[in-house]
Amino acid sequence: MNPATDYLLHLADNALVLGQRNAEWCGHGPILEEDIALSNVSLDLIGQARLLYQLVATLKGGSTTEDRLAYFRDTGEFRNYTLLELPHHGPLSGYAQSDLDYATTIVRNFLYSALMALLWEALEKSANADLAAIAAKSLKEVRYHLRHSRDWLVRLGDGTDESHARAQAALDHLFAYTQEFWMPSPAEATAIAAGIGVDVAALQADWNGIVDAALAEATLKRPTVGGYVTEGKQGIHSEHLGFLLAEMQSLARAHPNGVW
């Protein structure tokens, strides 16, 4: 197995799963501008995922295609952070659902974009030239995602009592999931050793800087976290990913090899 493929799938699955989640706002945005913004962010993320899947397909060869990777792998084969598959609302029992909560969306996008801005910047120097090229493109895009989610984080946090309370609740709910960023998986370790990947732990201080400055401006309190560290990037997911994949993959699976 090429040391790059598992690592590339991790990056690709992150982008695809968050792209799919954000796209749930399409047609349901709190205001028209945000409806459009989230759809555009999704387009960027799904575009990044496609470039990465195409690269994996080339490396794997044979009958692998980007569509096979996106639509015909199951939950346990996905390598995304658990943070990105959670629904757009706070914790509920099991797979119970609630209305979409924009604060959850914004906080999640902010925490992830702050990481990816740093990660793509570092990956521009990857030993894999194709990954470096994808990183250079993605960096340009994630900076706008970060600016967008950061502005809204400040607006919600430093807004009304209601928006502040919801932003803080979203932060309290989601922050523990960021612990997964800093715990290297075997695939990451292999990719780092090969010079393809980047040691995310080395980016933690800069990430803290971006997050703490934004939280201070947003008058939000950084939660202290500990306890269980999720392992989505190793294929151990929450109950939510299966539902997301079912919706995303059902059409391609009902019409395999369909072209439209």
Added chain:
Amino acid sequence: MSASVEAAWAALEELTDPEIPVISLRELGILRDVRAATDGLEVVITPTYSGCPAMGQIEDDVRATLQRAGIAARVVTQLAPAWTTDWMSEAGKEKLRAYGIAPPHQTPAGSSVVRFISKPAKAETVPCPRCGSARTVESSHFGSTACKALYKCLDCQEPFDYFKPY
């Protein structure tokens, strides 16, 4: 430049962006190169935003145009160096303005993420493409497409798109 390379450039010269039909692919910097490879002609295009839905259409347009001109060539997509709005020609920017889209500023030197999100002390003004006023405000980071932001002119009250530096 060989005759076949020249013929391909000439055939593709007038091909415009499907979303912004006043600017050519060459002026946008999407059509990067036409070169003679060992096994025939290669036309090199580069994607703008990773998820730009127009890229498929652009590739089809390039193929169809070459075919109509009777030119056999492969269309190659190249990612590096990444497309930037700095490649847009001055003539192209002027066409955008005339079409009602404020053209992109030069991308800031150094792409440091931290500097990007901390707002510059003096934000660059985006002049209104209709009345030229510098009194404009951003209404949304994302406009009708990912590559544009939505602005509003405080003088003529017109909303307009700003092609973001990328």
